[in-house]
Amino acid sequence: MIIDDVVRDRTPDGWRLSAAVDSALTPGGQRLHFTVHGGEPEWMPPVGDAFLAALMMPAMALKEDVHVHAPVSRRLFRSASTITDLYTAWWPHLHPVDLRAPVATRGGGDAVGLFFTAGVDSFYSLLKDIGRSAAPDWEPVTHLLFANFERKAGSRYEHLLERLRHVAARTGKQLLVIDTNVRSTCEPTAFWPEYHGAALASVALSLQGLLGRCLIASSDQYRYLPPLGSHPLLDHLFSTEGLEIVHDGAEATRAEKVIRMAGDGDPALDDLCVCWKSEPGHNCGQCQKCLGTMVALELAGASGRCPTLPAALDLELVRAVPMPDEPGRDTMRSLAQDAENRGRQDIADALREGLRRAGDHRQVAG
Ligand SMILES: [Zn+2]
Numbered sequence: 414m415i416i417d418d419v420v421r422d423r424t425p426d427g428w429r430l431s432a433a434v435d436s437a438l439t440p441g442g443q444r445l446h447f448t449v450h451g452g453e454p455e456w457m458p459p460v461g462d463a464f465l466a467a468l469m470m471p472a473m474a475l476k477e478d479v480h481v482h483a484p485v486s487r488r489l490f491r492s493a494s495t496i497t498d499l500y501t502a503w504w505p506h507l508h509p510v511d512l513r514a515p516v517a518t519r520g521g522g523d524a525v526g527l528f529f530t531a532g533v534d535s536f537y538s539l540l541k542d543i544g545r546s547a548a549p550d551w552e553p554v555t556h557l558l559f560a561n562f563e564r565k566a567g568s569r570y571e572h573l574l575e576r577l578r579h580v581a582a583r584t585g586k587q588l589l590v591i592d593t594n595v596r597s598t599c600e601p602t603a604f605w606p607e608y609h610g611a612a613l614a615s616v617a618l619s620l621q622g623l624l625g626r627c628l629i630a631s632s633d634q635y636r637y638l639p640p641l642g643s644h645p646l647l648d649h650l651f652s653t654e655g656l657e658i659v660h661d662g663a664e665a666t667r668a669e670k671v672i673r674m675a676g677d678g679d680p681a682l683d684d685l686c687v688c689w690k691s692e693p694g695h696n697c698g699q700c701q702k703c704l705g706t707m708v709a710l711e712l713a714g715a716s717g718r719c720p721t722l723p724a725a726l727d728l729e730l731v732r733a734v735p736m737p738d739e740p741g742r743d744t745m746r747s748l749a750q751d752a753e754n755r756g757r758q759d760i761a762d763a764l765r766e767g768l769r770r771a772g773d774h775r776q777v778a779g
Contacts, residue, residue, distance in 0.1 A: 469500070521622070522623040562593065
């Protein structure tokens with residue numbers, strides 16, 4: 414795999430960083446790109462970091478050595494071998510490959526980013542950061558980043574962006590929307606739950622001239638950390654000399670995060686978007702993500718306070734909900750434990766029944 418011709422171009426409303434990728438991954442000669450709406454050209458230095466981060470996993474799946482013909486951060490290049498070690502240890506279908514790039518050391522920007530979808534995990538990290546902002550020397554989040562990995566468009570997408578803009582305005586942050594073809598290009602070789610951390614890191618790295626620090630909200634808790642594409646062992650390894658990438662929020666379970674969101678008078682629940690089964694910006698109230706969030710709201714004593722979800726939790730739906738992927742089942746196991754810890758055996762039983770029906774035999778978190 415050869416990554417070449419890294420360039421930054423102006424677009425009608427922003428800037429685009431792109432590279433030519435010569436690989437079995439891109440038989441049609443597609444370029445990989447990151448496009449930010451608004452901003453300054455200095456935000457996107459034409460260097461190789463974002464492309465190395467995005468393409469390591471696909472190259473390992475394809476058994477292609479990686480040659481980057483653009484400078485890569487010395488620190489990131491050093492960490493890359495640990496990233497590939499983790500990948501091969503966790504996912505045996507990925508193979509060690511040789512990485513080559515000219516290395517350089519450079520500074521980053523001063524802004525602090527947080528990837529934000531208005532879901533439970535990123536809302537929790539935002540509220541936690543706001544709670545700390547009065548602490549001496551704390552560098553608060555300045556930008557909420559939305560990476561449009563699924564290349565959404567249309568009225569539902571506009572509706573989601575409206576919610577994100579609303580949260581940004583209410584919390585005094587700047588919303589940045591970044592379009593990228595990283596997911597659509599790499600997905601044939603990189604399974605999203607294993608890959609999304611690298612994809613998020615690559616988006617942050619594309620904005621190295623702006624960001625000095627960038628938070629990725631955790632979906633799992635320190636007590637139970639199965640291999641996952643975004644992980645406390647992994648995310649920080651994508652840092653450079655000038656941009657620190659931080660895996661944030663793994664101290665709290667999903668129920669604890671919702672309790673924080675439901676806390677005194679915070680209007681976070683008004684804008685909560687958890688569901689990606691239906692169109693963006695809309696919660697269906699019936700999928701595993703929606704029902705898991707409704708369980709957490711019930712445990713937080715906040716049922717009915719989230720206007721974007723049905724008011725009442727139907728445990729029959731919890732018993733029958735499909736749970737096709739392991740990260741989703743992890744969430745439900747952890748919620749069952751939370752329910753039991755809070756004396757809600759009825760909810761714990763419904764979750765475990767749902768897990769059994771979904772073919773899960775582990776049943777417990779931790
Ligand atoms: Zn849903």
